[in-house]
Amino acid sequence: MDIGDSPEEAAFRAQARTWLEAHATRRSDASRPLPLDEHVPAALAWQAKLHKHGWAGLSWPEAFGGRGMSSVMSTIFNEEMAQFEQTLGPLTVSLGMVAPTLMAHGSPDQQRHIASMLRGEQLWCQLFSEPGAGSDLAALSTRAVLDGDTWIVNGQKVWTSLGQFAQYGILLARTNPDVPKHKGITYFIVDMADPGIEVRPLVQMTGHAHFNETFLTDVRIPAENVVGDVNDGWSVARTTLTSERSSIAGGGAGWSVETLIELAQHTGRANDPIIRQQLAQAHCRSVALTAMGYRVRTAASRKRMPGREMLTMKLAYANHWVATMETAMTLLGGNAMLAGDDAIAEERWQPAFLNQYAIRLGGGTDEVQKNIMGELGLGLPREPSTDRGIAWKDLPT
């Protein structure tokens, strides 16, 4: 076991840091999150710059335009990048979820999108959740019917993050209602410019319209945009959902235990024994996450699938987020209620507090993850289900 950087890794880290110092802005107290409509183009431009200088797709196979390095190297780069203001947050669906799915299941034509994503030319969104299908995603009812060599899609999606900015979407739709729910779903690539797509922003309690309702009316999708096989969309979607979990658990948060300690110091509470205890707990959670990250990365760099580790880490990350925000809100006191420009310098904490639901719910809720953990980690019998073997169209609604 050796947690430290190897000489090669240390050299790479130094190189990355030097480049970032020259091309990015180091985070400071004055750093502010950008509003979404500026953040999206800024992230695409940053990705384009990374690509131009050879820092994009570090651990992606060379066949897809990547650098073919070990996943440890891309982690090192991300660790360094986290100390700068530039982030790739809005590209999580594109780079973290769509690209790995297309690498595993896409046709050569579909895989051409990967290079465009690497160059920062494309933003993607995820059209999975529906009003009637959240945790029970496989119950979805958006319909796709084949007409010649074109699929005609009708239905409604919801919570579509960044749908108002995206050029492409990954879409799950029902293509066979006569078989059990998991077996009649197909995975599509959809062009968001199709006239049948209407995206209506939904304002969240953070004050931002980060996600949307998406209405699909006679949307036309060419047959070559099916990812994987018709009616086998569920197995493709699993790759996306697994990637989503690891993107969330490994995500750059914009806050850290160090910034929490600074907040305690600014607010004159760093010596309060109760606050101290909470700071120490936050530190313990963060050490555990760091060490879990070592395990996940070691597994990934050795081509082992870190499934259980990833599940554990996503849950631990959600717990960390929630508990840390509780401490931050305690420290801010009444100021925690001030929003937008009226918020005091520690503005980053309110949106992070309000955004905890993205972490707890996205990529499978805490409870759903724990159900999976029962099966995967503890070897418990599968959860009993009432709908196994029943055709989707015969399910009670």
Add this chain to the structure above:
Amino acid sequence: MNFDLSEEEQVVAELAQQLFSDLAQTERVKEVEEADGFDRDLWQALADVGLLGLCLPQSAGGSGMQMVALAQLAQAQGRHVAPVPLVASITASMAIAEHLPAEAALLTATADGSEVVTAALAEAGANNPWVPTVRATIDGESVRLVGTKPAVPALPIASHVLVSAVVDGRPALALVDTAAEGVTIEALRTTNHEPQGHLTLDTAIDVRRLVTTDGALDGLLHRVLIATSAVQLGVCEGAVAHAAAHVSTREQFGRPLSAFQAVTQRAADAYIATEALRSTVLNAAWQIDNGDDPTADVLSAAYWASEGTQKVVLAAQHLHGGLGSDVDYPVHRHFLWGMQLGGALGSATAHLARLGHHIATSAS
């Protein structure tokens, strides 16, 4: 960066698992509990395969390995709740090897299993082991030791005890022969049947048996905390495995208990706490061996070991229903070990208080 065990560390892990699963079966553990709580046959077997000398220098008949390897051994012990004073004896002998190399004969005797050594680190009252209260006064060639130490692990079966003490206001370690004059040992009964004793000292030792090196006490405390946390990890693994097996097979309301989410989700929480402990223990073990200042990593792992283990063993116990508290059923041992070890060198809150001081002070 590589978080996988090295080949040598893997061999230790497998050897230890094998040995404990062969020799520390439930019936045997029960028998030892009813006697004096020390399985001498198992101890000898550990010595015979070289595991007692795992972390001693080769000159003392050891293998010269470090904390990551010791964590494997300790974890395997916890998993089987095997009644041997492994952590106490190995960590004390590591400190002796490091600071008192002249004690070669004693080291050889600990490696070959003929003698057990231990360390007296806990303090009465608030139990702050970083501030020892036994007074050491140097007088020429000899050192006078006066004071008491509560709940010293393995004391009734140990030939020597390394006592944390204070000399001129600074922490020190004093090697004491348990049979010497002025050394009083009062054997204690413990909930998990582990032999412990109160130690009262009004005695003198040779000055060459006093360690005043800077950081010697910290180093020993770090090792004991992490080796104990590794035992806790094994205790948790065993508890979770028992619980998973039980709720998969026990049926109520016409289905296995695991079909009820209140059951599954609690078991999943125990699983997560165990994994957090696994990651932090390995990280801290590596930091002790290689890091510049392992303090924060050690305290984080110790926190998970105290706080997390309590949650895990409580959940495992609860999920067993009445069966869990029947001493003929094995899971209660994990509960007793988890609770007892969790408080051994300060509770979760004590670790947090120390860690809070460390991080909030060093960051300002």
